[in-house]
Amino acid sequence: QKEVEQNSGPLSVPEGAIASLNCTYSDRGSQSFFWYRQYSGKSPELIMSIYSNGDKEDGRFTAQLNKASQYVSLLIRDSQPSDSATYLCAVSSGSARQLTFGSGTQLTVLP
């Protein structure tokens, strides 16, 4: 059973809308949580990290973490066509704090 699950998508939203990306994880002891953006054929780039329960905002991006529900989400406000990419959720867990990646959600923002 995969340890990090993402809604597989693809997800399409109109320009200017809010895009909501979700991720659940199985290891209750997980410590760190990351969202990466990956354009087609390019390497993943970190856009958000979150370590404690609640919301963390950075510009148009908000990460939300709920450790009790083992759930982490990414909201993208005022979505732009340039946000069209695959978004990878990654979770650090275990004594080795090794990262496990979800399979990604493909987001398309329609002009």
Added chain:
Amino acid sequence: DADVTQTPRNRITKTGKRIMLECSQTKGHDRMYWYRQDPGLGLRLIYYSFDVKDINKGEISDGYSVSRQAQAKFSLSLESAIPNQTALYFCATDTGMGTEAFFGQGTRLTVV
């Protein structure tokens, strides 16, 4: 210059050939990883190394081997390439302190 550098960036090779993908990093991190990415399958871990003397298999290590030549260098070999190893390969590093991973630019490998 990139902090994590992969060579080559693109490679076409024939079935049965041995090929090596190289990764070097200037982050000073002890931990290095090799991932494979196929469309729709996310990143799958091939091998990882937590220091120069430590090598561990990931979820899809069959058909691959690695060498950690130094703290900064971690190479991935395909002993006898086959077409279903055609994929995008990424090297990554992290600190082991629960912070993010840093990725190389990727190597697009095609086995014909």
